[in-house]
Amino acid sequence: MKFFNLLKKELAELINTQMIVSLIAVVALFMVMGNIMTTTVEEAVKSEYTINISDRDNTEFTAKLFDTLSGGGAKVNVINTEGDDYAQILEDAGKSAMVIIPEGFTAAIENGEAPELISVASMKSSAMMSNLSNSNSGALEFISNCISDTFAEMSGLTPEDVALINSPVTVMENTVVNGKSAAIDTDTIMNKISMQSMILPIVVFVLIMMTSQMLMSAIANEKIDKTLETLLSAPVSRTAILGSKMLAAAIVALLNAVCYMFAFSKFMSGAEGSISDDMAGMAVTDFLPVDKAMEQLGLTLGIGDYILVGVQLFVTIMICLSVSLILGSLISDTKQAQTMIMPLMFMALIPYIISMFADVNSLPMALRIVVYAIPFTHTFSAIPNLSFGNTAVFFGGLAYQIVVLAVCLFFALRLFKSDKILTASFNFGQKSRFRRKKSAAEEE
Numbered sequence: 001m002k003f004f005n006l007l008k009k010e011l012a013e014l015i016n017t018q019m020i021v022s023l024i025a026v027v028a029l030f031m032v033m034g035n036i037m038t039t040t041v042e043e044a045v046k047s048e049y050t051i052n053i054s055d056r057d058n059t060e061f062t063a064k065l066f067d068t069l070s071g072g073g074a075k076v077n078v079i080n081t082e083g084d085d086y087a088q089i090l091e092d093a094g095k096s097a098m099v100i101i102p103e104g105f106t107a108a109i110e111n112g113e114a115p116e117l118i119s120v121a122s123m124k125s126s127a128m129m130s131n132l133s134n135s136n137s138g139a140l141e142f143i144s145n146c147i148s149d150t151f152a153e154m155s156g157l158t159p160e161d162v163a164l165i166n167s168p169v170t171v172m173e174n175t176v177v178n179g180k181s182a183a184i185d186t187d188t189i190m191n192k193i194s195m196q197s198m199i200l201p202i203v204v205f206v207l208i209m210m211t212s213q214m215l216m217s218a219i220a221n222e223k224i225d226k227t228l229e230t231l232l233s234a235p236v237s238r239t240a241i242l243g244s245k246m247l248a249a250a251i252v253a254l255l256n257a258v259c260y261m262f263a264f265s266k267f268m269s270g271a272e273g274s275i276s277d278d279m280a281g282m283a284v285t286d287f288l289p290v291d292k293a294m295e296q297l298g299l300t301l302g303i304g305d306y307i308l309v310g311v312q313l314f315v316t317i318m319i320c321l322s323v324s325l326i327l328g329s330l331i332s333d334t335k336q337a338q339t340m341i342m343p344l345m346f347m348a349l350i351p352y353i354i355s356m357f358a359d360v361n362s363l364p365m366a367l368r369i370v371v372y373a374i375p376f377t378h379t380f381s382a383i384p385n386l387s388f389g390n391t392a393v394f395f396g397g398l399a400y401q402i403v404v405l406a407v408c409l410f411f412a413l414r415l416f417k418s419d420k421i422l423t424a425s426f427n428f429g430q431k432s433r434f435r436r437k438k439s440a441a442e443e444e
Contacts, residue, residue, distance in 0.1 A: 002236050002237075002240060003237075003240040003243065003244055006236065006240060006241060006244035006245075007244040007247055007248055009244075010244050010245055010247075010248030010249070011248045011251065011252070013218070013248075014214070014218075014248055014249065014252045015252060015255075019252070023255075023256065023259045026259065026260065026263050027259055027262060027263040029263070031263065050074070050075045050077065051069060051074050051075065051076050051077065051099065051139040051142060051143075052077045052079055052093070052095045052097060052098040052099065052139075053066070053076060053077065053078055053079070053098070053099050053100075053101060053139075054078075054079050054080065054081040054089075054098060054099070054100045054101065055078055055101050056081070056100060056101055056102055056103050056105075057101050057102065057103050057104065057105040057106055059105075059106040060106075061105075061106040061109065061150075062101055062105065062106060065143070065146055065147075066078065068146045068149075069142055069143070069146065072142060072145075072146075074139070074142050077095075079093050079095070079098065081093065081098075081100065086118075086120040087122075089120065090120060090122055096121065096122045097119075097120065097121040097122065097139070098119075098120045098121075099117055099118070099119055099120075099139050099140065099143065100117070100118035100119075100120065101117065101118075102116055102117075102118060105117075109147065109150060109151075112154075115147065117140065117143065119140060173185040173186075175189055175293070175297065176297075177189075177297040177298060177299060177388065177389075178297075178298060178388065178389045180296065180297050180298050181296075181297070182292075182293040182294075182296040182297050183293070184290065184293040188290055188293075189290070189293065189294065189297070189299070192290050192294060193294075193299065193384070193387065198356075199261060200261075200309070200313075200379075200380070200382065200383055201352050201355050201356065201380045202260075203257055203260045203261050204313065204316065204348070204352075204376065204379050204380060205348050205349070205352045206256075206260060207253050207256060207257055207260070207317060207320075208316075208317075208320050208344060208345075208348040208376065209341070209344075209345060209348070210253070210256065211249060211252075211253045211317060211320050211321060211324065212320055212321075212323075212324040212327075212341050212344045212345075213341055214249065214252070215245070215249050215321055215324040215325060215328055216324050216327060216328035216331065216340060216341065217328075218245075218249075218328070219325060219328035219329055219331075220328060220331050223329075238413075238416050238417050239413065239416075239417075241416070242325070242412065242413055242416045245325070246318065246321050246322065246325065249321050250314065250317050250318055250321060253317045253321075254313075254314065254317065257313060257317075298389070299387045299388070300387075301383065301386060301387065305386045308382075308386065308394070308398075309382050309383060309386070311398070312378065312379050312382050312394075312397075312398050312401065313379060313382075315398065315401045315402060315405055316375070316376060316378075316379040316401065318405050318409075319375055319376075319401060319404055319405050319408055320344065320376075322405065322408035322409050322411075322412045323343075323344060323408055324341075324344065325412045325415075325416075326408070326411060326412050326415060327340045327341075327343070327344075328340070329415055329416075347374050347375075347376055348376050350371070350374060350377075351371060351374055351376050351377035351380045351381075352380060354371060354377075354380075355377075355380040355381055355384075359381075359384065360372065360377060360381050361381075361385075361390060361393065372397065372400075375400065375401050375404045377397075378394070378397030378398065378400065378401055379401075381393075381397075382394060382397075385397075
């Protein structure tokens with residue numbers, strides 16, 4: 001009964017209005033960002049079918065070219081322009097991109113020469129999606145295809161001959177994973193997995209930083225306010241005190257994890273869904289849909305897999321909390337918490353960066369052992385290991401994390417059961433107690 005009262009007290013201190021408001025704000029923020037990403041991608045993809053053209057050649061051929069472009073699904077905006085001040089031309093037309101057909105364009109084609117096109121596009125930021133709508137790549141590709149057809153007709157080639165020249169072979173790409181194959185290219189599968197696997201590392205990194213800071217600051221404040229000394233002198237088991245603190249912090253961390261994963265999934269689904277829907281109409285292939293292909297390859301995770309990931313996430317949080325409790329007992333004020341969190345931050349940052357750019361299992365053996373020695377690495381690579389059937393690596397990592405947790409809990413409990421929890425501290429450049437006494441004695 002005393003344990004649950006302590007747990008209720010710790011939860012009441014950790015779950016406050018500020019935390020709830022911040023979680024709601026995070027979820028709302030990422031949902032809005034997901035909608036913005038969806039709108040941006042849709043506008044960018046659609047804008048590639050709108051071609052702004054300035055026809056300075058003004059011949060029957062260019063008029064026929066516009067009809068061909070319109071028949072191919074492009075919206076053609078013909079704009080009259082003069083001069084070579086391209087910045088002023090775009091500003092006067094109110095456009096972000098334009099293709100200019102110079103005078104002599106048709107004559108060059110009739111002479112069998114490669115005609116010249118002038119492409120003008122504005123750049124207003126370094127954001128990839130924002131500049132996608134300012135590109136002339138789609139317009140130039142449309143025009144090039146039309147010019148190729150014209151040259152083919154002049155050479156007496158049929159449309160079938162042109163299609164065969166442009167695509168001399170038909171490639172049927174297949175991807176194989178753990179003995180299972182599906183008719184889809186590997187790039188599509190990797191993009192899908194990368195989008196799905198991006199959420200967990202971000203959530204884990206944020207939680208490690210947040211829970212460490214939260215518990216360290218709580219221990220430091222209790223030491224400063226003398227509430228920890230009062231609590232330890234109460235007729236309550238110190239094991240119960242330690243357990244209530246860690247369990248309360250774990251519950252709060254898992255609550256944050258659920259909210260963050262929900263928020264990130266909404267953001268990623270908004271971006272991924274809009275890209276998939278828009279690109280689906282542009283690709284002409286006989287490949288399987290991505291979701292069906294991933295299911296056929298065995299890359300989809302079931303409920304049991306997500307439960308295992310959740311268990312590993314919980315063990316990771318408990319390791320973080322036990323280490324934070326030990327480090328938090330060594331600080332004498334909340335300012336030092338920023339310094340003491342550095343070891344945990346680097347332990348989380350190294351596997352986080354590696355998991356974003358490389359497969360840990362593909363690293364050289366020596367480097368792989370060093371990276372896997374960091375307990376947080378196993379959580380960052382949990383979803384890829386389960387997806388690609390590396391169950392031995394996953395369960396080995398989980399067992400290793402449990403051993404690390406047991407060791408950390410042993411030292412945390414040993415520290416908490418002694419009076420060192422009240423007196424232990426790092427001085428960070430200050431004189432130790434022995435040196436202060438020695439200096440005082442010399443002065444006397």
